[in-house]
Amino acid sequence: MALNYGELTYVAASRFKDVENLFFFKGDIASTGIKEGVIDFTVCDQVIMHTEIPEKTFEHLSSITSFKGEFACYVYSKKALPRELVDDYFRKATHDISAEKMWELSEQLTILGKNLSDLKVSFTCPNIPLLGIKGGDYDIQRFIYWNFLKCFWKEDWGFDLSKSTNFDWYAPSNAKRFSKDEFLSMANDNKLIVAFLHEEEACYSARFSKQ
Template sequence: MVNQINFSMANDNDLNKSQTFKSFKDKWEKNANLAFTQTSDENSDVFEWIINRNGFSNGDEFRAFLKGKKRILDAGCGNGRVTALLKKYADEDTEVVGIDLTAAHVATENLKHLKNVSVFEKDLLGDLSDIGTFDFIYSQEVLHHTADPKRSFDNLVQLLRPEGEIAIYVYKIKAPLREYADDYVRNIISDMNYEESSKALNEITEFGRIMAKKGITIEVPKVDILGIEAGEYDLQRFIYHFFFKCYWNDMFSEEENNVINYDWYHPQIASRHSLDEILGWYLENDLVVSQKNVDHYGITVRGRLI
């Protein structure tokens, strides 16, 4: 009986990995330029979100941080948008490498005009020794989509040069009603193909748009049992934070907003974590934490190898 259970679990894991692989392959092949321009635009919300949670107030501070780093890795680069951001703010002669399991070909096309940038098809849980070592490794919204996030992180740490730094962003454990609703929707659409799931999510995206358009601000008390923090919230963000993901941002088209919701709901492998857990990963790898940030959606941590 034990062997039968283990075999069943192995099959489930393989199916989840296959589903998640296809989910992201479809996403990037059908939306090769998603958020590409906005990521490097200092006037965009996307740029500010990335820079600020990593501990930098502006592009100049980010450039100062990257100065002198000779090799940088974007681990799980997707369409290459963050790879391009890293290249823009690094020294001219810095080599920037992107790796991705599902979209390396998309990133290669998007980044072909940049010098000292290369992209490889790699699994974060596989052998990465042939790509060399790095002064800085960045892995945004990737580890939680691998079958073993901790082992993926450990694998990346092995690529750090002495005193090298690694920065990651992973999903956090959210309010209980948000967790329930997210998994409920995920379980319904995960077996749908890209077109079917996108159509199913249209109503959630439209809900987010209408709520954002209302422009209503509400003051709410703390409700500990539901994980609701006291404060003043935009109505759409209040629902987004604590009940279900209904992303909307006016800088994106309706289709692009829908893809961002797809990115959250469709991949079957989407683990969530606590700050203490992530800090433990750094401690176990002899990394000294220099930056940590927890928002309503995720956890950002950066640390240096001792």
């Protein structure tokens, strides 16, 4: 049976009920109600981009982190321009699309990803900096995926998990992407120091410390 995240809060709380000082709360991370400067380690993994104003949420989460404490955060990265334009356009449209239609779209994108991947075609793309397309050797499915349209397919995850991954990307109306500079400036604006930075094609994540 599939559980939603709300139910998962109760499942987690019951599994760890023997740990005395561990508590699970369900709420809006943009406004937790937690006092300023009391949390030694704040983690926000893959959620901040889905809030209405991620910069405000970032400010709130860094404000509840204690002096000398750490705030770990993950954001989606900005991709090539054509992919960003499609994603931005589509996010607005998702307000008016039913869940059923979103699942249909996710299925179509998964089939597209699988069919492209099955071609097993690789080619070399030149650098196209004005469109943010990085040159190099690409598999055709990965090329379309990174630069034009999220048509996720991963053979060893299978069809349903690949489909859920496509759904998970296109369904939320809010899913802001950040450049590295934008991510680091949010930290700077909140007087946080970078203790560790991880970057990859899809995301940036960091542990920031509060000095």
